[in-house]
Amino acid sequence: MSMNTTPKGERIHIALFGRRNAGKSSLINAITGQDLAIVSDVLGTTTDPVYKAMEILPLGPVMLIDTPGLDDEGVLGEERIKKARSVLNKTDLALIVADGNEAAKDFSFEHQILALTKKKNIPSIVVLNKQDLWAENEAAIQAYGDLCVSSKTGYHIHELKELMTTKLPTEDQTGKIVGDLLSPLDFVVLVVPIDSAAPKGRLILPQQQVIRDVLESGATAIVCRDTELADTLKNLGQPPKLVITDSQAFASVSKDTPKNIPLTSFSILFSRYKGDLQTQIDGVKMLDKLKDGDTILMAEGCTHHRQCDDIGTVKLPRWISEYTGKKLNFATSSGGGFPENLSPYRLIVHCGGCTLSKREMAFRIAEAKDQNVPIVNYGTMIAQLKGVLKRSIAPFADELS
DSSP states (O other), X not given: OOTTSOOGGGSEEEEEEESTTXXXXXXXXXXXXXXXXXXXXXXXXXXXXXXXXXXXXXXXXXXXXXXOOXXXXXXXXXXXXXXXXXXXXXXXXXXXEEEHHHHHHOOHHHHHHXXXXXXXXXXXXEEEEOGGGSGGGHHHHGGGSSEEOOTTTOTTHXXXXXXXXXXXXXXXXXXOSSGGGOOTTOEEEEEOOOSTTSOTTSOOHHHHHHHHHHHHTTOEEEEEOGGGHHHHHHHHSSOOSEEEEOGGGHHHHHHHSOTTSOEEEHHHHHHHHHSOHHHHHHGGGGGGGOOTTOEEEEEOSSOOOOOTTOIIIIIHHHHHHHHHOOOOEEEEEOTTOOOSOOTTOSXXXXXXXXXXXXXXXXXXXXXXXXXXXXXXXXXXXXXXXXXXXXXXXXXXXXXXX
């Protein structure tokens, strides 16, 4: 990810749902003012969810998602519908797009989609498209949706953008990663190990985002490697407000950080920011209940190239096996894929979710809870394995039960 690009997980996700040829792709082009999506009269032109990053003021950075028609047919059509429905799990605002003429004849299909969005508490707008074909009947057709538009002529496209802004707050929805714990002019030390797994020439996304959040709070971010932490703390002249480390360095960083200085990790901050910290703390109790033959799901939100000593597939499985003394099985999932059926797993160990939206991360945690499978975050798990969990969550004591 470019340091000048708003991360995907920080964008408001606006998805378009509807039947084939309702004009979803052409509506994206009209909203953006660009020919981003392929438009055709052929049924089923959009075969997979297509993501388009852009800015819509005053919402700011958004991710527009064009989905396959939810009335697709055949075996392949069923797979496309399944993919389209899965987009709901990451959607902040749903645009339910219908050809106004078709909706006036039979609105039952759109009603089903609307019911799904309501069930998932997703704000929605029913957009009656192709107004240029039924302008003389607009007054009657309007009753079936929220707004009549024409992607072809641009009719009511501006009004649609304005309506979209009313469905979501224009302020930052995501809160602070760490800024709410800081005051202006505070010092914060960020510990960033540079090892074989570290990407060349850049910081990873959580580190970039924490630095930005510290700066926005008027505090000062001081970045060092774990090998220079002790000297950095000594040379500061005053204790920092907080030390934030890569979870993998918890053992050495905890040793080098005096007890009077609060300590946590990037991953634990993201558990609090995007997930459910209390749930992911409670999940570590499953470590002591694991038995030989149990399977643990190692879940990641991105699809990064795995290094020889990858944290999710190599280090954590090794540390967990050493800690428990059990012969365990490990399965993996990455990117947008997350198993619907979690019953084969005794525990889920999830990354911080920096590339996922808050809604998608919340969905995954809710699915785990609904299926009674404990879920933990990389940070809470490593803190437990290294014996520093209590210390690493102390900065959030007032928020935890």
